[in-house]
Amino acid sequence: MEYRDWTKKDGSGRDISTSLLGYGCMRFPTLPDGRIDEVRAEKLLNTAREAGVNYFDTAFPYHGGESEPFVGRVIAKWPRESFYLATKLPLWSCKTLDEAKAIFEKQFERLGVDYIDFYLLHSLHKARYDAAKEMGIVDWLWEQKAAGRIRNFGFSCHERCIFASPSHDNAAGFEHILRDQPWDFCQLQYNYLDTDDRAEEIAGDRGYALTEELNVPLIIMEPIKGGTLAQLPPDAAAPLNALDADASAASWALRWVASHKNVKVVLSGMSAEDQLDDNLATFGDFCPMTDAENAAIRQTADVLRSHIKIGCTGASVPTKNRPPRPAATVCPAPWAWTFPTTSASGTSSGCSAIRTPSASSGQPASRMPKRPFTASAAASVRPSAPSICRFGTLLQSSRRNWTIYNE
Numbered sequence: 195m196e197y198r199d200w201t202k203k204d205g206s207g208r209d210i211s212t213s214l215l216g217y218g219c220m221r222f223p224t225l226p227d228g229r230i231d232e233v234r235a236e237k238l239l240n241t242a243r244e245a246g247v248n249y250f251d252t253a254f255p256y257h258g259g260e261s262e263p264f265v266g267r268v269i270a271k272w273p274r275e276s277f278y279l280a281t282k283l284p285l286w287s288c289k290t291l292d293e294a295k296a297i298f299e300k301q302f303e304r305l306g307v308d309y310i311d312f313y314l315l316h317s318l319h320k321a322r323y324d325a326a327k328e329m330g331i332v333d334w335l336w337e338q339k340a341a342g343r344i345r346n347f348g349f350s351c352h353e354r355c356i357f358a359s360p361s362h363d364n365a366a367g368f369e370h371i372l373r374d375q376p377w378d379f380c381q382l383q384y385n386y387l388d389t390d391d392r393a394e395e396i397a398g399d400r401g402y403a404l405t406e407e408l409n410v411p412l413i414i415m416e417p418i419k420g421g422t423l424a425q426l427p428p429d430a431a432a433p434l435n436a437l438d439a440d441a442s443a444a445s446w447a448l449r450w451v452a453s454h455k456n457v458k459v460v461l462s463g464m465s466a467e468d469q470l471d472d473n474l475a476t477f478g479d480f481c482p483m484t485d486a487e488n489a490a491i492r493q494t495a496d497v498l499r500s501h502i503k504i505g506c507t508g509a510s511v512p513t514k515n516r517p518p519r520p521a522a523t524v525c526p527a528p529w530a531w532t533f534p535t536t537s538a539s540g541t542s543s544g545c546s547a548i549r550t551p552s553a554s555s556g557q558p559a560s561r562m563p564k565r566p567f568t569a570s571a572a573a574s575v576r577p578s579a580p581s582i583c584r585f586g587t588l589l590q591s592s593r594r595n596w597t598i599y600n601e
Contacts, residue, residue, distance in 0.1 A: 195246025196480035198458040200411055202378070204311065205345040212278060214452055215477040216249035216413070217242050218463030219265050220256045230257055236268050238470055243277065245474050249459045251413075253282040253316055254301060262304040270306050279307060280413075282316035282350065283335075285326050294331045298338070309342060312413075314381060315349040320367035323349070323374075332375065350381035350415070368401055372408060379458070380405060383416035385423060386450045386491050387498055406456045413459045414451045423447040430497040433490035445476045450491055453483040 200210035222235040239250070250269070252261045262281060269277060281301055288294040301310070313335065315326060326332050338344045351368050372380060382401060389399045405412045418424050424444045426434075434446050452460050460477075464470040483491070 195474075196452075196477050197246075200458060201409070202411075205309065205339070205342050208275075210278075210346075212459050213246055213248045213477070214458075214460060214480060215242075215247055215473055216251055216280075216459040216461045217247050218415070218461040219250060219252040219261045221463040221465045222257065222261070222264070223465050224257075228258075230260055230264050232264060232267075235264065238464060238467065239265075239268050241467075242464070242470060242474075243272065245478065248276065249278045249280065249312075251280040251312075251461055252305075253314075254284045254287075254297060262301060266305040266307070274307070278311040279305065280312035280314065281305065281310055282314040283331075284316050285318070285322050285331070288326070288329070288331065291330045291334060294326075294329070295334070298335075302343075309345055311345045312379065313338075313344040313347055318349045318351050318371055320370050323371050327374075336375075346378035348377050348379040348381065348410075348413075350413075351383070365398070365401060369404060372404060372410060377410050379411040379413060381413040381415055381461075384412075384414050384451055384454075384457075385417050385419045385447060387419055387423065387495050389495075402454060402456070411458045412454075412456045413461065414457050415461045417451040417460055417462075418444055418447050426494065426498070427501060430494050430501070433493040433497075437487060437490055442472055445472060446487075446491065446494075448473070448476055449481070449483055450488075452477070452480065 196214040197211045198214055200212070202210060204210050217239065223231040223238070225231050250265065252265045254262060256262070257264070265279075269279065283294060283297060283301075285294075287297065302308075315323070315332070315335075323332075335344065335347055339347050349371060351371070368382075382405075384398075384402060402412070424442075424447070426443050431443060434441065434443070448460055448462070451457055462469070462473050464473060
């Protein structure tokens with residue numbers, strides 16, 4: 195397992211060394227009734243830890259509030275010094291400092307620990323952060339760190355959409371938060387598609403560079419962009435396949451973010467054994483991206499941008515601000531690549547809701563990766579009505595398997 199050493203020590207004076215692969219505890223396998231499949235999930239966690247994963251990330255609301263108690267029962271069987279535990283405070287549920295204190299204490303009860311290694315303010319934007327400061331929550335949590343109950347204090351920021359909504363922010367809001375406190379770390383969305391000023395994510399390359407400038411270690415979530423980068427159209431996958439036809443699309447995305455020197459952990463919410471196996475292969479013998487591989491990634495990103503219909507991975511867009519779209523021509527996936535389909539008459543066409551496919555996108559589907567995460571994706575594809583864009587249906591199905599990366 196690849197590890198990243200931090201330039202700081204934890205509250206006990208130990209040097210911090212985190213596994214580059216972190217386990218996100220947001221999407222464990224579940225039973226038919228929706229509860230966590232605890233037997234299978236515990237095996238996944240144990241397998242990950244035995245392979246060297248030592249960073250485990252949960253949060254108060256995950257799995258309807260059941261993730262923290264379940265994780266607590268599993269880690270109780272492990273030596274406490276053998277892992278780092280991360281969890282988060284849901285500020286949207288805190289109207290007063292007392293409410294924040296009550297949730298904080300409940301998290302310790304659920305997790306069964308005396309201290310939390312990495313504690314985050316969950317899903318921050320400027321207004322939420324400023325309100326937490328005004329209530330005294332931020333200062334109180336620094337006091338908890340001084341008391342040893344928190345070893346490292348940070349925050350997470352989520353994506354923004356081109357349509358601003360209350361739960362989304364922008365780059366200026368992120369910079370405001372990052373510069374306002376001597377944070378021990380922060381957690382951001384970052385991926386190879388959202389890097390420049392067109393990025394929908396609040397970080398992008400500028401956000402990443404700011405964390406380097408301020409020496410704030412970085413935890414990465416959404417390296418696969420909610421599953422979008424796990425299933426690539428043939429023309430987008432071609433530059434990567436030319437270099438390594440055996441590598442899964444997901445492994446390219448993970449390696450890209452992990453090759454950034456300020457990235458200490460890349461989170462993956464692995465909900466199946468094949469996902470864990472592929473990730474362990476990627477990070478067990480980690481190879482940073484070469485110049486040729488980075489060039490191929492840029493080619494893939496350029497092709498994907500030419501296919502993009504709309505770039506919001508799940509934002510809540512107010513109806514009054516949403517541009518009109520013909521209902522009968524909308525692809526079923528929030529993200530959709532153009533992809534040729536064949537009608538009953540035998541003619542080929544792209545999804546009519548998005549840009550017409552170029553000649554380069556009309557090629558036969560490339561071979562599937564030989565070590566895919568998505569072995570279950572094909573079985574889960576079901577016809578949808580109306581079936582306007584078959585690739586959109588496939589992508590929607592694959593997103594159900596790949597949103598595990600949405601931490």
